Amino acid sequence: xxxxxxxxxxxxxxxxxxxxxxxxxxxxxxxxxxxxxxxxxxxxxxxxxxxxxxxxxxxxxxxxxxxxxxxxxxxxxxxxxxxxxxxxxxxxxxxxxxxxxxxxxxxxxxxxxxxxx
Numbered sequence: 001x002x003x004x005x006x007x008x009x010x011x012x013x014x015x016x017x018x019x020x021x022x023x024x025x026x027x028x029x030x031x032x033x034x035x036x037x038x039x040x041x042x043x044x045x046x047x048x049x050x051x052x053x054x055x056x057x058x059x060x061x062x063x064x065x066x067x068x069x070x071x072x073x074x075x076x077x078x079x080x081x082x083x084x085x086x087x088x089x090x091x092x093x094x095x096x097x098x099x100x101x102x103x104x105x106x107x108x109x110x111x112x113x114x115x116x117x
Contacts, residue, residue, distance in 0.1 A: 100115055
């Protein structure tokens, strides 16, 4: 009878699987962060559009309203565009909010910066 049992197999398998599991976990976290940023930008654009509905000629106020909405999410360097440049009452106004996001896994996977709108 051979009572020899292999020892350390579980440790080796764990060491092989750990980098893949860590990469998947980091990807999930990165995706969640990107999705959260996208939702925050969408909410800020909607808030700017709401303000534009009641104050269509106040373009600086629209931009300020968008920036104020993003303060809680700690999002800086946001580009806000109001179209048309000088809105008038009775015409549609489009508020576009852009942010350049640097994903955590971007340098590892070669993705680079992403522009969220």
